[in-house]
Amino acid sequence: MFKTPSGNRWGFIVCHYFMSVLTQESPLPLFVYGTLMRGFKNPLSELFHQNCEFIGQASVKGSLYRITYYPGAVPSQFPEEKVWGELYWIRNSNFWEALDQYEGLDESGPCEYVRDITSLQQSPRHGVCRAWIYWYNWATLKSQKIANGNFASGFKN
Numbered sequence: 001m002f003k004t005p006s007g008n009r010w011g012f013i014v015c016h017y018f019m020s021v022l023t024q025e026s027p028l029p030l031f032v033y034g035t036l037m038r039g040f041k042n043p044l045s046e047l048f049h050q051n052c053e054f055i056g057q058a059s060v061k062g063s064l065y066r067i068t069y070y071p072g073a074v075p076s077q078f079p080e081e082k083v084w085g086e087l088y089w090i091r092n093s094n095f096w097e098a099l100d101q102y103e104g105l106d107e108s109g110p111c112e113y114v115r116d117i118t119s120l121q122q123s124p125r126h127g128v129c130r131a132w133i134y135w136y137n138w139a140t141l142k143s144q145k146i147a148n149g150n151f152a153s154g155f156k157n
Helices: 016-022 045-051 095-102
Strands: 030-032 052-066 071-075 082-090 113-123 127-136
Touching: 030 052, 045 052, 045 095, 052 127, 082 095, 082 113
Parallel strands: 030 127
Antiparallel strands: 030 082, 052 071, 052 082, 052 113, 071 127, 113 127
C-alpha cells in the first residue's frame, strides 16, 4: 500500500506511475465487488462475463461505500470489516485495458480507482489467496457506508 507523507491511505497518486506496472500480463484473478458482479447490467458487464471465468465468492478486508450508482472499497485495518464480492479469471490478457478504462485509470491525473494486489478469503475451505482489486482512491466522507459490505444485497438493477 502506498502512503503520502501526510499519512493518507492513497493520497492523490498520479496514475501514469501505475500504468507501466499494470499493463503487464498477470496470472492473478480479479476480485470484483460492484457493478461487474453477476446480476448487474451496465455497458461493460456483458463483455466482462464473455472475457472472464467465474471462480467463486470471496471477501477482502475493507470498507464499502456507495459512491453513486456504484460502490467503492477502501482497505481497512479492522479484521471484522469485510467487502463481499466475486473472483474471476481474466481469459484475455488484453481485456485488462478495457477494465482499467472502465474503472477510470488513465494518465491524466488522480484516478478514482487504483488497481492493486491484495489478499482475500475465498472461502473457509479454500483459504486465503491473492488477487487484483480496484480500490477506491477518492475521499469517502460524503459517501454512504454499506455496513454489511455487500453491494449486491440492495443495489442490483
